[in-house]
Each structure stands twice: as structure tokens, then as C-alpha cells.
Amino acid sequence: MPFTYNRTIRFQDTDAAGVVYFANILAICHEAYEESLIMSGINLKDFFTNPSVAFPIVHANVDFFRPLYCGDNLLIKLMPQQLSVDRFEVAYEVIVREVMAAKAVTRHVCIETNSRTKTELPEEMKEWLERNKRGVESAETRKSREII
Numbered sequence: 001m002p003f004t005y006n007r008t009i010r011f012q013d014t015d016a017a018g019v020v021y022f023a024n025i026l027a028i029c030h031e032a033y034e035e036s037l038i039m040s041g042i043n044l045k046d047f048f049t050n051p052s053v054a055f056p057i058v059h060a061n062v063d064f065f066r067p068l069y070c071g072d073n074l075l076i077k078l079m080p081q082q083l084s085v086d087r088f089e090v091a092y093e094v095i096v097r098e099v100m101a102a103k104a105v106t107r108h109v110c111i112e113t114n115s116r117t118k119t120e121l122p123e124e125m126k127e128w129l130e131r132n133k134r135g136v137e138s139a140e141t142r143k144s145r146e147i148i
Contacts, residue, residue, distance in 0.1 A: 003039065003078040003132045005032035011070050020068040026060055029092040029104050032076040040128045051113060053122060059089075059107040066101045068094070074101075082129045086110045086118045 007028055015021040020028075037047060068074070077093040087109050094102040112119045121129075 001132070003032070003036040005035050005076040005078065007031065007074045007076060009068055009070050009072045009074065013068075014070050018069060022062065022064070025062055025064075025068070025094065025102055026104060026106070028074070029076060029078075029090075029094070029106070032078045032092065033090055033106075036078050036080075036132055037128065040131055042124060042128065053119060054111055054113050055088075055108040055125070056111065057106045058109050060105070062102060062104040064102045066096070066099065068096065068101055072096050072101075078132065080129050080132050082121070082126070082133075083107070085120045088121065088125070088129055 009020060013020050013024045013028070034044060038044060073096065075095040077095065079091045079093075080088055081091070082088045087107065089105055089107040092102075092104040092106075093100055094104070110119055110121045110125070111117060
């Protein structure tokens with residue numbers, strides 16, 4: 001079942017035109033990712049300072065369908081999926097008043113921090129992926145999501 005996160009757009013999230021600065025939507029999505037880790041029982045301090053493995057983002061993509069303004073209340077649906085033994089992606093849907101305002105995807109690879117080489121995802125991440133994965137989706141839905 002997808003994880004959901006509520007967030008209000010703040011003035012600091014916007015640019016001179018009064019809309020969310022494009023890169024800030026990824027920061028907001030990352031907030032949702034961190035909150036989903038917390039809600040799954042993962043200690044963020046240990047997770048982000050773990051000396052043995054890291055999960056760098058190797059690809060990020062955002063599509064905007066409408067402007068996001070200061071004061072907008074967002075519902076962010078986070079839907080991770082394991083791609084291989086060492087990779088996963090997180091799809092995000094950013095919704096304002098039941099309308100999809102943006103979609104984002106981040107792809108992550110698991111690496112050993114000392115050698116910077118790829119390694120298999122640890123059990124706690126496999127459990128997080130399983131707990132929060134998207135439901136079964138049609139090939140058409142998957143294809144449209146992959147386009148972004």
C-alpha cells in the first residue's frame with residue numbers, strides 16, 4: 001500500500017514567480033521518503049550515517065501538471081519498487097485538492113560506502129520496499145509512469 005505524506009507549501013519553497021521552485025519538489029518528495037522510513041521503524045540517524053551502505057540517487061525526474069503555490073496543502077503518495085538486487089525506485093504523486101499536480105521518480109542504487117561498489121539491498125530496505133510497494137498496476141500505467 002502506498003505511503004502518504006501531508007505537507008503545506010511554505011514561502012521558502014517558492015521562487016520569485018510565487019510558485020514552487022522546481023528543485024524544491026524533489027526536496028519535498030525526499031521528506032516523504034524520510035517519513036516513510038521513520039514510520040517503518042528505521043532510525044534516520046543510523047540510516048543516513050550507516051558506515052557500511054548508502055543509497056545514492058542515480059536518477060531523478062519531475063513532471064509538473066499545474067503550479068504549486070504557497071499555502072497549497074499537498075498529499076504525496078510514495079510508491080517504491082525494487083528493480084534489481086541492488087536498485088530501487090520511488091515514484092511520487094503530488095496531489096492538491098484531489099488533482100495530480102506533479103509526478104516524480106527517484107532511482108537509487110545500494111553501494112558499500114568504503115569501496116563505492118554496488119551491493120545487495122539489506123533486509124531492512126527489502127522490508128521497507130515490501131511494506132510500501134505500489135499495488136499491481138497495468139502495463140499501460142507502468143509505461144506512462146516510466147515515461148517521466
